[in-house]
Amino acid sequence: MRYVLQTNSLTKKYKNFQALNGLTMNVPEGSVYGFVGKNGAGKTTLIRLICGLQEPSSGDFTLYGIQSGSRDMSRARRRMGAVVETPAVYMDMTAEENLKQQYLILGLPSYDGIPGLLKLVGLEDTGKKKVKNFSMGMKQRLGIAIALAGDPDLLVLDEPVNGLDPQGIVEIRELILKLNRERRITVLISSHILDELSRLATHYGIIDHGRMVKELSAEDLDAACRKCIRMEVSDTGILARVLDSMHLEYRITSETMADLFAKPSVTQLAVSLAEEGCEVLSMTEKDESLESYYLSLIGGGSHD
Amino acid sequence: MIRLLSASLYRLKKSAAFWSCLIGMLVIASVFMVMQATSMEYTVPLSRVIFLPLSFYGVAAAAMVSVFTGRDFADGFIRNKLIFSKSRSQVVLSQIVTSCIACGLVYSVTVLYTFGTARFFFENNVEPDLFAGYFALGLSMSAAIACLFCVITLLCGDQTRAVVWCMGISFGMLFLSLHTNQILVQTRYKNGALNPHYVEGAKRVLYGILHDLNPCGQAAQLSCWAVLEPIRAVLCNGLWILGTAAAGIVLFQRKDIK
Numbered sequence: 001m002r003y004v005l006q007t008n009s010l011t012k013k014y015k016n017f018q019a020l021n022g023l024t025m026n027v028p029e030g031s032v033y034g035f036v037g038k039n040g041a042g043k044t045t046l047i048r049l050i051c052g053l054q055e056p057s058s059g060d061f062t063l064y065g066i067q068s069g070s071r072d073m074s075r076a077r078r079r080m081g082a083v084v085e086t087p088a089v090y091m092d093m094t095a096e097e098n099l100k101q102q103y104l105i106l107g108l109p110s111y112d113g114i115p116g117l118l119k120l121v122g123l124e125d126t127g128k129k130k131v132k133n134f135s136m137g138m139k140q141r142l143g144i145a146i147a148l149a150g151d152p153d154l155l156v157l158d159e160p161v162n163g164l165d166p167q168g169i170v171e172i173r174e175l176i177l178k179l180n181r182e183r184r185i186t187v188l189i190s191s192h193i194l195d196e197l198s199r200l201a202t203h204y205g206i207i208d209h210g211r212m213v214k215e216l217s218a219e220d221l222d223a224a225c226r227k228c229i230r231m232e233v234s235d236t237g238i239l240a241r242v243l244d245s246m247h248l249e250y251r252i253t254s255e256t257m258a259d260l261f262a263k264p265s266v267t268q269l270a271v272s273l274a275e276e277g278c279e280v281l282s283m284t285e286k287d288e289s290l291e292s293y294y295l296s297l298i299g300g301g302s303h304d
Numbered sequence: 305m306i307r308l309l310s311a312s313l314y315r316l317k318k319s320a321a322f323w324s325c326l327i328g329m330l331v332i333a334s335v336f337m338v339m340q341a342t343s344m345e346y347t348v349p350l351s352r353v354i355f356l357p358l359s360f361y362g363v364a365a366a367a368m369v370s371v372f373t374g375r376d377f378a379d380g381f382i383r384n385k386l387i388f389s390k391s392r393s394q395v396v397l398s399q400i401v402t403s404c405i406a407c408g409l410v411y412s413v414t415v416l417y418t419f420g421t422a423r424f425f426f427e428n429n430v431e432p433d434l435f436a437g438y439f440a441l442g443l444s445m446s447a448a449i450a451c452l453f454c455v456i457t458l459l460c461g462d463q464t465r466a467v468v469w470c471m472g473i474s475f476g477m478l479f480l481s482l483h484t485n486q487i488l489v490q491t492r493y494k495n496g497a498l499n500p501h502y503v504e505g506a507k508r509v510l511y512g513i514l515h516d517l518n519p520c521g522q523a524a525q526l527s528c529w530a531v532l533e534p535i536r537a538v539l540c541n542g543l544w545i546l547g548t549a550a551a552g553i554v555l556f557q558r559k560d561i562k
Binding site: 014048051052053054055074077078080082084085086087088089090091092093097100101102104105106107146150 | 306307308310314315318320375380382384386387388389390391558562
């Protein structure tokens with residue numbers, strides 16, 4: 001698997017506050033990478049470091065294989081677009097003028113692409129309306145259009161649905177999915193709105209107190225969150241043999257625990273296990289969402 | 305660098321801060337001309353009118369540069385510039401050059417407008433060569449002011465804070481220039497007797513350097529049509545330009561941008 005972005009023990013310290021604490025993460029090419037963590041976990045700090053807005057205290061990262069601190073990093077950054085915290089747009093300019101600014105910064109030879117970008121984000125009819133009169137959703141979409149001006153391969157979005165109304169959330173979600181599927185743009189999204197993220201992400205990185213707690217794919221998460229019966233038995237070897245004979249899908253999770261992805265006759269299963277000399281210690285139904293999975297990982301502690 | 309500069313200049317054309325400052329300076333220039341032409345009991349020569357609006361130039365430039373440059377931080381566009389620039393030095397230099405162009409334009413238009421209008425109403429005692437020299441000195445002074453306030457704004461990293469700092473410093477410079485000017489314009493003798501307020505020797509040199517180091521002090525000299533040490537004044541401007549640019553590049557390099 002090729003990685004667009006890899007961080008290695010990245011640390012960022014502000015005076016008395018450790019924002020990132022040896023963070024290591026890997027963003028696969030073509031993925032929508034959901035970067036999950038509570039407020040103050042270090043999501044925005046990581047994005048600032050990647051974008052070159054701040055320097056890491058220690059550790060490093062590679063963007064398209066180019067090492068941070070290298071002179072070529074500016075070349076790698078031209079392949080990315082970013083919306084960090086709030087959309088970076090001039091309030092006293094129109095959407096088109098803002099895009100012209102970005103085109104000038106990028107040194108693009110003509111403004112031909114601007115109408116297409118405005119259409120892509122649904123702002124083609126804003127005309128001479130100043131950005132300060134835009135809704136939050138429109139500003140967010142303009143921020144994404146600006147990030148897309150350089151035709152990036154990686155789009156970094158920091159809390160893109162924060163402060164949006166339900167319709168705005170749907171619009172941004174559809175836009176991100178469209179960009180990922182049709183333009184093959186890798187998207188790194190930070191968010192603490194887990195439900196929203198679970199509709200988009202193909203990969204997840206769960207961060208807490210500046211550390212990566214878990215990195216997993218959407219399939220891994222689905223498997224972890226799949227509805228099942230968790231069984232605790234005295235011998236999982238015997239349990240596996242019995243379940244195989246009954247053609248039931250299961251997964252052994254430890255020496256005494258297994259998840260059973262079926263609805264067996266509990267009596268029949270208990271009798272079969274008893275005949276083999278295996279004791280059933282407990283059976284509980286497990287139905288985990290991303291939210292409960294996340295809480296189980298970070299311990300559900302209070303906010304800082 | 306050229307890309308960043310062209311983007312900044314594109315924005316300057318549409319900047320309300322720039323146009324407000326320019327119009328404000330033209331209004332001040334007009335008011336001063338009317339006052340000089342009507343309120344005085346004696347006839348004022350053209351040389352004492354041309355640079356008169358510069359008395360408020362430092363404050364006006366501080367407001368314009370801090371609002372214009374600070375807008376990048378207030379609206380967050382500085383992030384786009386930093387992501388796509390080759391180095392932070394380029395960002396600093398492009399901002400400085402844009403501020404210098406903005407200040408230079410405001411200065412030039414104001415002075416040329418005053419000169420062009422006032423020559424019809426005041427006695428023309430202006431020698432073209434001297435005017436050209438003073439005009440060039442004024443340009444270097446406006447570049448020094450632009451560099452100073454631009455770098456302060458970049459280092460503040462926040463528009464409101466930058467405006468407060470720049471306005472505070474510009475008023476400080478204005479009051480300092482009034483003070484040093486008051487001392488340096490004293491004559492050795494007053495009413496036939498030695499003037500006790502006249503300073504001489506090393507103290508006078510020191511006040512002179514302080515007056516030249518302060519861009520508002522240079523503006524005061526220009527408005528009086530009496531620049532004490534033109535070369536020293538130009539050197540002081542060069543010192544401001546190079547010093548602030550270097551400090552801006554070094555300090556902005558380490559600055560965490562939010």
